[in-house]
Amino acid sequence: MLMAVNTEFFLKEAWLSMRRGGLMSLAAFVIVFISLVMLGIFLLILFNLNMLMGSLGDKMEIMAYTDINFTRAGAENLKNQITQINGVARVEFIPKENAWAAFKEDFSNINLGNMLDTNPLPDAFKVKTEKIEMIPHISQTIQALSGIEDVRYGGETAKRIKIFSIVVRWIGFGIISVMIIATLLIVVNTIRLTVLARKDDIYIMRLVGATSSFVRWPFILEGV
Known part of the structure; x- marks a missing residue:
């Protein structure tokens, strides 16, 4: 019963923190969404590229x-x-x-x-x-x-396909890496601003005996 109450409290606090975060929370969500879409597109391109190379390899x-x-x-x-x-x-x-x-x-x-x-x-x-x-x-x-x-x-064809596949892979990895780093930075900064905005609430919770994990869980859920 206590666990259910705590879970409900954590979720409620996480939701309130995201609402208070406003644009920062929205920006974090949008960046995460775009990153996942870009990752999906890159994996699809990589899969099709490997299929194309396999098909050409059978013919060459x-x-x-x-x-x-x-x-x-x-x-x-x-x-x-x-x-x-x-x-x-x-x-x-x-x-x-x-x-x-x-x-x-x-x-x-x-x-x-x-x-x-x-x-x-x-x-x-x-x-x-x-x-x-x-x-x-x-x-x-x-x-x-x-x-x-x-x-x-087909020397030139083979070389061009090899170069193209390498370029696509590096560009894809570069884009995904940038998006992941941007996502992490925005999420971390959003939580940091939330913590600063709620420092008085955290101080009061500490005074009444709240444990570190109890204080930490709403922010973890917000980050997720």
Whole structure:
């Protein structure tokens, strides 16, 4: 029963303090509300950005083309070397015959003349990475392997996506940090002004034997 009475008293005192605070209490509420909205928007943007990067990552791949000294006997060994590179998710060997057949099918409506008589394409490896931002580094590592002539990938696209994601994250964290600090400062100052405004009441409560926690609880509830 006593606990119920105390709770009712604490809530009543907290409400009266907020009413006395006027604009400061309203400002604290508005800042907290805006901070929560900004946090929600930032998390939504971050979630969609991660989804976009994952989707683009599934579509983006590294094509590593072999040099003229490459032999099929070394294909499995070279594939294993690429697979062991940190960040590589999957490696697929594409024989030049398969690549040439796919090329002719894709451009079957174009008259290429005598070009269709010989296969100019080299054997290649199609490489998928675990994360899209790892593509540039993995490409450089593959390029350095013996047996690889050239490495192609959407380099500029990958770099731009990486830079954009970093910028969005930092801007979002910066905005949220500023809003949280502003919220804390306003709440603390509001409670401080309330305490100063009610110092006589607090003094009287102390005189009649009120404990520190009894005096403190209305201000804690007001801050919450």
